[in-house]
Amino acid sequence: xxxxxxxxxxxxxxxSHYPTKRSVLVPTLLYAQDEVGYLSDEVIxxxxxxxxxxxxxxxxVISYYSMLTTKxxxxxxxxxxxxxxxxxxxxxxIFEHCKKRLGVGPHGTTPDNLFSLEEVECIGACSWAPAVQxxxxxxxxxxxxxxDQLFDECKKEGTQLRNL
Amino acid sequence: xxxxxxxxxxxxxxxxxGKGATxxxxxxxxxxxxxxxxALGMQPDxxxxxxxxxxxxxxxxxxxxxxxxxxxxxKQSAKxxxxxxxxxxxxxxxxxxxxxxxHDPHAVIxxxxxxxxxxxxxxxxxxxxxxxxxxxxxxxxxxxxAYARGLLGKNIFGSGYDFDxxxxxxxxxxxxxxxxxxxxxxEGKRGIPRIRPPFPAVxxxxxxxxxxxxxxxxxxVPHIILGGAEWYSNLGTPKNGGTRLFCLSxxxxxxxxxxxxxxxxxxxxxxxVGGGIPNRKKLKAVVPGGSSTPVLTADEIxxxxxxxxxxxxxxxLGSGGVVVLDETTCIVKFALRTMKFYRHESCGWCIxxxxxxxxxxxxxxxxxxxxxxxxxIDNILYLSENMLGRTFCPLGDAAAMPTIAFVKKFRKExxxxxxxxxxxxxxxxSVERLPVMA
Ligand SMILES: Cc1cc2nc3c(=O)[nH]c(=O)nc-3n(C[C@H](O)[C@H](O)[C@H](O)COP(=O)(O)O)c2cc1C
Ligand code: SF4
Ligand code: FES
Numbered sequence: 001x002x003x004x005x006x007x008x009x010x011x012x013x014x015x016s017h018y019p020t021k022r023s024v025l026v027p028t029l030l031y032a033q034d035e036v037g038y039l040s041d042e043v044i045x046x047x048x049x050x051x052x053x054x055x056x057x058x059x060x061v062i063s064y065y066s067m068l069t070t071k072x073x074x075x076x077x078x079x080x081x082x083x084x085x086x087x088x089x090x091x092x093x094i095f096e097h098c099k100k101r102l103g104v105g106p107h108g109t110t111p112d113n114l115f116s117l118e119e120v121e122c123i124g125a126c127s128w129a130p131a132v133q134x135x136x137x138x139x140x141x142x143x144x145x146x147x148d149q150l151f152d153e154c155k156k157e158g159t160q161l162r163n164l
Numbered sequence: 165x166x167x168x169x170x171x172x173x174x175x176x177x178x179x180x181x182g183k184g185a186t187x188x189x190x191x192x193x194x195x196x197x198x199x200x201x202x203a204l205g206m207q208p209d210x211x212x213x214x215x216x217x218x219x220x221x222x223x224x225x226x227x228x229x230x231x232x233x234x235x236x237x238x239k240q241s242a243k244x245x246x247x248x249x250x251x252x253x254x255x256x257x258x259x260x261x262x263x264x265x266x267h268d269p270h271a272v273i274x275x276x277x278x279x280x281x282x283x284x285x286x287x288x289x290x291x292x293x294x295x296x297x298x299x300x301x302x303x304x305x306x307x308x309x310a311y312a313r314g315l316l317g318k319n320i321f322g323s324g325y326d327f328d329x330x331x332x333x334x335x336x337x338x339x340x341x342x343x344x345x346x347x348x349x350x351e352g353k354r355g356i357p358r359i360r361p362p363f364p365a366v367x368x369x370x371x372x373x374x375x376x377x378x379x380x381x382x383x384x385v386p387h388i389i390l391g392g393a394e395w396y397s398n399l400g401t402p403k404n405g406g407t408r409l410f411c412l413s414x415x416x417x418x419x420x421x422x423x424x425x426x427x428x429x430x431x432x433x434x435x436x437v438g439g440g441i442p443n444r445k446k447l448k449a450v451v452p453g454g455s456s457t458p459v460l461t462a463d464e465i466x467x468x469x470x471x472x473x474x475x476x477x478x479x480x481l482g483s484g485g486v487v488v489l490d491e492t493t494c495i496v497k498f499a500l501r502t503m504k505f506y507r508h509e510s511c512g513w514c515i516x517x518x519x520x521x522x523x524x525x526x527x528x529x530x531x532x533x534x535x536x537x538x539x540x541i542d543n544i545l546y547l548s549e550n551m552l553g554r555t556f557c558p559l560g561d562a563a564a565m566p567t568i569a570f571v572k573k574f575r576k577e578x579x580x581x582x583x584x585x586x587x588x589x590x591x592x593x594s595v596e597r598l599p600v601m602a
Pocket of ligand 1: 227252254255344558559
């Protein structure tokens with residue numbers, strides 16, 4: 001199984017940071033997921049071998065962390081915070097709007113695989129609520145209109161990339 | 165965009181915010197790494213005493229005296245000692261460590277090194293939650309830059325002292341912010357907490373003595389070393405030294421992260437610093453220190469914001485997240501959203517928390533939708549009170565304490581939801597009405 005050179009560079013550097021190999025597991029899973037799109041059977045087997053763990057041990061860790069997934073998501077993973085500070089400033093309306101506009105429920109992915117939707121817990125943007133993360137990018141002080149603009153931009157970018 | 169300012173602010177931790185200090189040269193020009201140099205000339209006990217006397221108390225939530233915590237680390241240890249910076253920041257209402265990492269990552273590194281000098285450690289880890297990927301990138305660069313200048317690694321500043329700092333990343337889990345679960349996560353495992361004692365200061369990462377501090381706590385340390393314990397202590401109140409970053413959120417005209425002296429009046433914080441409540445609405449309640457802290461009613465906010473005063477007021481200063489609720493907020497719904505969070509984040513290790521949060525969420529869902537019975541309200545109290553002190557880690561308390569306060573302080577509002585009356589705060593028909601269960 002091949003990862004990018006950047007991944008491999010970081011992986012071998014990280015191994016030198018700890019007295020035990022398995023310590024690199026959590027951040028490495030996230031970086032692997034970012035490259036492959038999800039934690040496939042192949043990725044799990046590969047990392048288990050590299051870190052002298054069983055696949056079950058790796059799966060056990062994966063199931064604990066909310067960002068890690070064994071299922072493919074859309075190109076843009078829209079994560080809407082509905083926790084208290086965001087709720088007070090209209091997060092539910094944003095979330096409902098996302099569901100309607102994308103035509104999917106929580107953890108759903110649009111048929112074109114462009115978007116998936118998640119309701120998430122506090123993302124550390126409480127003072128700039130309501131807030132959403134699209135993949136790793138923060139979008140704050142949102143309104144339904146701003147959310148629509150964001151969808152339009154993603155859609156445009158996603159379609160352009162696809163037509164390249 | 166994240167930066168705000170108010171004349172009452174006293175900028176210590178935030179003094180380099182917006183000044184380009186992520187760049188190492190800029191940081192050095194702004195007194196960067198001078199504190200480490202000074203600390204290298206001090207005795208370890210001297211550093212610990214300076215921090216102890218400054219009155220700095222942990223900014224992660226519990227408010228433990230930082231210098232005192234460091235003093236628990238054994239002087240001699242067969243196993244390596246470690247410094248672990250807690251940047252898991254996930255307590256709802258809290259968004260301050262994010263700003264420190266974004267604007268002043270080297271200050272965190274400096275704090276880690278100074279903590280290391282104080283306890284005789286040679287290795288530090290900076291754990292940053294997985295969602296903060298851009299900050300992890302920034303931190304990785306900051307560490308690399310510091311190594312390139314000889315500020316980290318072998319023989320730092322030509323002192324003969326070696327110190328390594330490494331970054332680490334999470335992947336989404338509130339519970340991993342709990343200190344022992346944090347160590348499990350760093351060791352590549354599920355974030356299930358460890359039994360204490362032994363405390364991390366004695367048996368921590370890979371069995372070695374470990375100091376765990378919040379990112380803001382550590383970022384405060386260099387300023388204390390340079391400015392002195394007395395100066396720092398005097399910024400706050402007698403037993404609560406210094407300043408802290410308060411994250412103002414919710415129904416406010418000017419939400420934002422403001423650095424204010426410890427002991428700053430909460431009412432002033434809301435009406436002056438935060439600009440008051442929008443649309444001339446009345447204040448209903450304040451959650452003063454992140455979602456785990458018991459709510460204060462509008463009558464209770466004339467209080468100094470320090471650890472001891474809030475304890476006296478029956479709440480906690482917690483993580484510095486001040487969440488403001490106006491009169492249009494439904495407390496039952498707010499309690500429900502809070503409980504949904506704890507149910508989701510419970511690691512499932514111990515029964516009172518795993519089952520308790522689930523029952524409480526279900527009961528609150530039903531109550532909010534008009535399907536509750538009078539005995540449900542007492543049941544909420546009964547369940548929460550029986551979770552208190554009976555869970556393996558403090559997450560159980562963090563779920564129970566605010567719930568008890570919501571019911572005790574706003575009981576009438578819970579009763580108003582009874583007997584098939586769905587929530588009066590919601591637009592008619594927007595909450596699906598649930599049947600009353602006998
Ligand atoms: C469920 C739970 C979550 C926590 N999350 C965090 C966190 O995200 N960041 C943090 O610094 N402390 C968090 N804490 C507190 C830590 O356990 C620990 O007390 C703190 O990191 C110590 O640092 P301090 O003394 O500098 O505050 C959490 C505690 C609990 C029980
Ligand atoms: S209190 Fe909750 S989070 Fe803590 S160990 Fe028990 S189940 Fe896990
Ligand atoms: S509550 Fe939404 S970002 Fe904190």
